[in-house]
Amino acid sequence: MNLSTHYDPSTTEARWYAHWMEKNYFHSEPDEREPFTIVIPPPNVTGVLHMGHMLNNTIQDILIRKARLEGKNACWVPGTDHASIATEAKVVKKLRAQGIKKSDLSREEFLAHAWEWKEEYGGKILDQLQKLGASCDWERTRFTMEPKLSAAVLRVFVSLYKKGKLYRRLRMVNWDSEAQTVLSNEEVIYGEENARLFHIRYKIEGTKDEYITIATQRPETIMADIAIAVHPEDERFQHLIGKKAIIPLINRTIPIITDTYVELDFGTGALKITPAHDPNDYEVGQRHNLKVIDILTPAGKLNEEAQILVGEDRFAARKKIKPLLEEAEALVQIEDYRTKIGRSERTDSVVEPRLSKQWFVDMKQFAADALEAVRSKEVTFYPEHMFNMYHSWLNEDNIRDWCISRQLWWGQRIPAWYYEDDVFVAESEEEALAQAKEKYPNITLAELQQDEDVLDTWFSSWLWPMSVFDGFESQEELKYYYPTNVLVTGWDIMFFWVARMIISGYEFAPELLGKDHEIMPFKDVYFTGMVRDEKRQKMSKSKGNSPDALALIENYGADGVRFGMLLSGAAGNDIIFDAPFDKATKSVLNESQRCLQGRNFCNKMWNALRLIKGWEITEDAPSAVNQLATEWFDNKLQQTLKSLDQSMKDYRLSEALMTLYNFIWGDFCSWYLEMVKPAYGEPIDRTTLKQTIEFYERLMTILHPFMPFVTEEIWHQLKARAKGEDCIISTYPKAQSFNKTIIEKVERAKEVTAKVREIRNTKGISPKEALSLYVQESPNSLALYELAGLKAMIEKMANLTGLYFTSMEEVESSIGFVSGTEKYFLEVQLMIDVEAEREKLQKELEHQRGFVKGVEKKLSNERFVNNAPAAVVDKERKKLADGQARIKILEESLENLA
C-alpha cells in the first residue's frame, strides 16, 4: 500500500459518482419495500447552482441516502421549472443580441427559439447537482413544461373552472412595463429610493385666483385625474368641498370630494385621485362611482388620453412636464423625500399599477384548508414557528386571490377561447369548439379566439408532487410514492409554493387516489434558512454576492463543502457563509473556515485509514487493553447511534453531523486508535484489527449520507470487497442497548490520562518520559479498577511506568490531583513549587466549597426535598457526597503540603 498523506477528492469524487450511476443505485421502481420519497423543489431551468441550492440539495441528499441505507425504497425526483418570466427574459435578451426583436416574431417562431434555448442552455443546474453528489433518480427527471405536465396543468385549469374556482375580471394588478406582463405581489421588490414630491396647484372653477394644492410623486399622471379628495373633517378645505378644480395644462374640470382615506397631515392634505394608476385611488374611485381614465400604454408610454406628451415614456414625461407646469404657474414647490418604490424582480423596471383583465383563482376556501392542514399537524413544519409566517399569509384578512395569467408566450397557454362575450374553457380547441357549437351551431374554429396569455409558472409547480408521477394520467406510481416524506425548501417560497401544493393536495388527491389515501403532498416540511454573506446580506444573483459554487467544490471537494454548509445551522436558521470572495470572478479570496474544516476532516479519516492499513498482524490473543478498548468503543458506538437517531428524527442535521465529527475524530481517532495502536514497528493481534476495521466500516456507513464520496472511498480501501458491495447500499446499523458502566469507567480513565498530561505540560516533562502514578486505596478506587484492562489502559495512554495503589497519605516528591473522588500522586523527579501547588489546591478547594454550599442550600430547603421528584433529590445527595469527599481530599493535601 502506498497512500498519499493527503486525501484528494478530485480523483475520487467523479469516479464514485460514475460508479453509482453505472450501478443504477439512484433509480427507484415501486416494489414491496417502504417508499421514501422526496421531490426536488425544481430550480429554474435558467438557473445556475448557487449557495442556496447547495444547502437545500445537500439536506435532501442526506435524507435520501440515509433512507436508502436503512433499506427503504428511496426515490428523489429531480427536475426543473420552466420559469416563464425569467426564461422569456433570457430568450428575448439573446434574440436582441442577434438583432431580432420579439415583436417581429410570431408566437410560434418565438417559442421555437425558446425551446432551442432550453435544449442548449437549460437544465445545466442538474449537471451541477451531480458534482455535489446528489443521488437523484435521473431517469425520472421532469420539466414543468413537458407535454404530460402541461396536460395536467390544462386539465386542472378546466376542472377548477368547472367547479367555479376560477374567474376572469378587471383588476388592479402590478404591471411590468418592460416585460409587459402582470406580476404577482411576490414578484415586486420594494426598496427605499429618493423621490420628489411635486406640489401642484389646481385652480378652482369659477374663481379668479383661488387654488387647491395637491402633492404628487407622479406629475405626469395629472391628466388621468378624476377628482381631488380631502379629508371630510379638514377645516382648511371645507369651503371647497363640492366645488370643481381645473387640471392644469389640459383644463379639464374635476370634482373636489371627501374621503377618510386622505391623511390630514401628509403632503398638502389634498389628494389627487387617479384611479387608473394607483390601487388606493382606484378604491376611492370605486367608492365614489368615478370613471377611470388610463393614460398609459402597456409599455408605459403616455397614450392619446393624456392629450399632451403623447408617446413619451412615463419618466421622460415626468421630466418634460415640469417646465410646462412652471410655465403655467401651477408648480408651487418640489420637495425631496424618501419613499418605497416597487420594482420588478426580473426586469428591475418600476412596477405600474394597472387595470387589466386577468384570470384569478378564488383562494378563500383553499387558504382556510391549507391553514388547517398545518395547524392540525397533518403537515408538520420544521422549525415549528414557521407556522406563524404561514398563518400571516393565509389568514382570511390577508389572503388574496391568485392571479394566474401572465402576458407572456413561454408557458402553458390559457385554455380559454372567446367569442364575443362568451368564454369556452376546455382542454383542447376541439372541445372548446364543441362547447361553442351548442350555443352557436354554425361557429367555426377560426371565429374562436384563444386567450393570448400563459399561466403563472406556479400554476404548474403546485402540481409537482403529483405530476412528476404522472398522477393525472394513471395513479399506479402515485399510489406508491405519494405522499412524499419531506419537502426541503427555503421559507421564501412558503406561500408561492408550499401552501399551494398543500391546496392542490386537498383539491386533487382525493379525486385521483380516493378518499382513503393520504391527501397531503408531504408529511414534513424542512425550511432551510437563507444563505447570507459575511455582512449578513442575503445572497442573490442580483447582488452578485454569491460565490461560484462549483469553484468551491473544486477547492474543498464536495464532501468538504457539504460539511461546511451543513455545520452552520439548524433548520430555518440563516447560514452565514464566512469566506469573502472576489465579486468579479466569484472566486473565494480567503479560505472558508467551515469548508476547510470539512476538507481537513476527510484528511483525518484518510490518515486513520493509512494507520490501520500499515499494521502487521500477529496471531497473539488480544491484550487486556485491546479487549477493553474494543468493548468500550462498541458501547460508545451504540450510545452515539442512539443520539444520532434522535437528532435525525428532529431534522437536527448539523447536530447529528457534529456528533459524528466529534465521535470519529475524538473517540475513534484520538482515543480508540491510540489505545489499540501497537508500539512502533510492532504488529497488532488479528482479532483487534478485524474489530477495528469493522468499526471503521460502520462509521463510514453512518457518515455516508453526509459525506458520500470520502466514505465510499475509505470503505473500499479498508478491505477487499465483493462486486456490488458498496458503502452507498450497505446497512445502516440499528442502535443496540449499551453498558453505561463501561463507558463511564473509561471516561474516568480518559480524565486521569488528561490530568497526567496536564501536569507534564505545566511542568515541562516530556511525554516520552515514563512516570509513576499512585492512587490512594479506597472503596471507590478499588471499585473503579476492578474493570480489567483499565489500569493498563491508563498506563499506556499516559505513558506510565506503572499505576500503583498506595495506602499512604502522601507520596514523596509527587504532585497530587483529584479525579472523581479518588486521589492520585504523580511522581516527578524535580523540585516542586510548594507555593504554586498550594495556590492551585486552594483555588480548587474554593470552587468545591462553593459548589457544595449551593447543593447544601438546596437540600436544606424542606420544600425542595418534599416537592422535587425523588430522583432529582437523590442526584443532589450524590452531588453533595462527592463534593464533600473531594473537599476532604483537598484539605488533607493542603495540610500535607505544609
Place this chain on the structure above:
RNA sequence: GGUCAAUUAGCUCAGUUGGUUUAGAGCGCUGCCUUGACAGGGCAGAGGUCACUGGUUCGAAUCCAGUAUUGACCACCA
C-alpha cells in the same frame, strides 16, 4: 404602523419542552510538541455575572411581564 424571531465564550451556534457535578460544541486564540497515520497534525489551557429589570417557583439560560438592541416578514402616506 402590525406580526414574528433572536439576544448564551472573540466568531458561528446548541442547550430536546424548569433539576445531568454552579452553562456546552466547533472554529479562533495561548502554551508546549516535528524522525513514529495525519502540521490539513498531536497534547493541554484560557475565555461567559446566559441583553437588562421585575415576577412565578423549592429551583430559571429555560416560564411570564416589561425595557433595550438586532433581524425578518406584512401593510403603508399621495
